[in-house]
Amino acid sequence: MTRVLVVEDEPQIVRALEINLKARRYEVDTASDGATALRLAAARHPDVVVLDLGLPDMDGVEVIRGLRGWTRVPILVLSARHSSDEKVEALDAGADDYVTKPFGMDELLARLRAAVRRAEPTTAEAEEARVSTASFTVDLAAKKAVREGRDVRLTPTEWHLLEVLLRNAGKLVSQKQLLQEVWGPTYGTETNYLRVYMAQLRRKLEVDPAHPRHFITEAGMGYRFER
Numbered sequence: 001m002t003r004v005l006v007v008e009d010e011p012q013i014v015r016a017l018e019i020n021l022k023a024r025r026y027e028v029d030t031a032s033d034g035a036t037a038l039r040l041a042a043a044r045h046p047d048v049v050v051l052d053l054g055l056p057d058m059d060g061v062e063v064i065r066g067l068r069g070w071t072r073v074p075i076l077v078l079s080a081r082h083s084s085d086e087k088v089e090a091l092d093a094g095a096d097d098y099v100t101k102p103f104g105m106d107e108l109l110a111r112l113r114a115a116v117r118r119a120e121p122t123t124a125e126a127e128e129a130r131v132s133t134a135s136f137t138v139d140l141a142a143k144k145a146v147r148e149g150r151d152v153r154l155t156p157t158e159w160h161l162l163e164v165l166l167r168n169a170g171k172l173v174s175q176k177q178l179l180q181e182v183w184g185p186t187y188g189t190e191t192n193y194l195r196v197y198m199a200q201l202r203r204k205l206e207v208d209p210a211h212p213r214h215f216i217t218e219a220g221m222g223y224r225f226e227r
């Protein structure tokens with residue numbers, strides 16, 4: 001279920017949004033000022049925030065900055081102001097989109113769906129990029145590997161090889177496929193390269209490189225990564 005945080009101090013607008021969102025099976029939290037909004041966002045982890053810029057206690061742009069300090073949650077701004085500077089400032093501060101008041105409910109809901117949709121793959125990709133095993137953790141996006149609490153340095157070729165194996169976790173990746181993906185399409189028989197680089201990966205990431213748990217050799221065929 002998608003959780004929406006509505007930040008708005010005008011009761012009629014809050015009510016209209018609540019009715020329309022709940023009718024479409026969204027979960028709704030509401031805040032009528034910026035301080036409550038920041039507290040609720042931290043407590044409830046909404047999937048999307050609908051934010052009025054004109055709040056009683058602080059400027060909505062301050063709320064955007066507060067949220068962007070720790071979360072990439074999509075923010076859809078409601079702006080009553082006609083000044084385009086205001087919108088530019090909100091977008092620069094990290095808002096994803098805006099709707100000008102008075103707004104049509106259909107347009108707002110469509111923009112909300114679009115903001116949620118755009119955010120989804122990023123979260124999924126980020127999770128996919130992080131792999132943890134009993135021996136080590138790797139973040140492919142951040143290019144960070146940690147074993148026993150210490151950073152492990154990998155060369156670009158080692159990263160590339162690791163990435164291909166991790167993306168095919170649990171599956172046999174043939175020697176030819178690894179060579180072509182990491183070294184290039186003209187490679188395919190240089191299995192000695194693989195032996196050298198796999199030994200390095202094991203030395204850096206396995207607890208006992210002589211008895212690998214994660215980087216398994218399938219003799220004569222290829223390699224397999226096991227979590």
Ligand code: CA
Binds near residue numbers: 008010053054055
């Ligand atoms: Ca307002």
